[in-house]
Amino acid sequence: MLDVGGGPGYFREAFGRAGARYVSVDSDLGELSARGRPEPGTVMGSGMALPIRDEAVDVCYSSNVLEHVPDPWAMAEEMLRVTRPGGVVFLSFTVWLSPWGGHETAPWHYLGGEAAARRYASRHGHDPKNRYGTSLFPVSVSDALLWARHTPNGELLEAFPRYHPWWARGVVRVPGLRELATWNLAVVLRRR
Numbered sequence: 001m002l003d004v005g006g007g008p009g010y011f012r013e014a015f016g017r018a019g020a021r022y023v024s025v026d027s028d029l030g031e032l033s034a035r036g037r038p039e040p041g042t043v044m045g046s047g048m049a050l051p052i053r054d055e056a057v058d059v060c061y062s063s064n065v066l067e068h069v070p071d072p073w074a075m076a077e078e079m080l081r082v083t084r085p086g087g088v089v090f091l092s093f094t095v096w097l098s099p100w101g102g103h104e105t106a107p108w109h110y111l112g113g114e115a116a117a118r119r120y121a122s123r124h125g126h127d128p129k130n131r132y133g134t135s136l137f138p139v140s141v142s143d144a145l146l147w148a149r150h151t152p153n154g155e156l157l158e159a160f161p162r163y164h165p166w167w168a169r170g171v172v173r174v175p176g177l178r179e180l181a182t183w184n185l186a187v188v189l190r191r192r
């Protein structure tokens, strides 16, 4: 399986315990080496142009990365490309209009991402790590569902709030409310 934006491999052990051969890709050398020397099977590259051949993995996974790339749907399509037909893509991201959408600039992102970043910089004396327009982008539930329902390369299996209990899963079906209340959307597709 491939973990896109996996940093130093936070999920390596869990996938290994489940019997997977784990490979991760990340674009940032600092993140890749956050736990010391990167493990074998760690690749430096962008999720938007994965340095992986077509149909190479059974599972392509990405946790909380989509909102950090300027073209999230290019990354999502790349994840489908490297997955073999019948394989599974899982991706999750923090929804922009959720209370944590602005990351460390929240809740001021409700006044706009630029304004929130400026406010953070004036308070802390430096830019936020997740800088709107550079390393943080507004991704919505609606756009994710639109992509997942219409991509010719995958079939949407599930879309649900990643961290909510089962009884709150239906929130993703309510336009408007879902942008505020989903917090983190998980989308699962089968590669066609």
Ligand SMILES: C[S@@+](CC[C@H](N)C(=O)[O-])C[C@H]1O[C@@H](n2cnc3c(N)ncnc32)[C@H](O)[C@@H]1O
Pocket (backbone or CB within 6 Å): 004, 005, 006, 007, 010, 025, 026, 027, 028, 031, 032, 045, 046, 047, 048, 062, 063, 064, 065, 068, 069
């Ligand atoms: C919030 S962290 C998530 C780390 C891990 N997936 C998790 O859920 O704990 C975002 C990660 O995405 C990586 N990232 C950002 N832009 C990327 C890109 N274009 N391609 C691959 N990884 C990227 C960052 O370097 C960072 O490791």
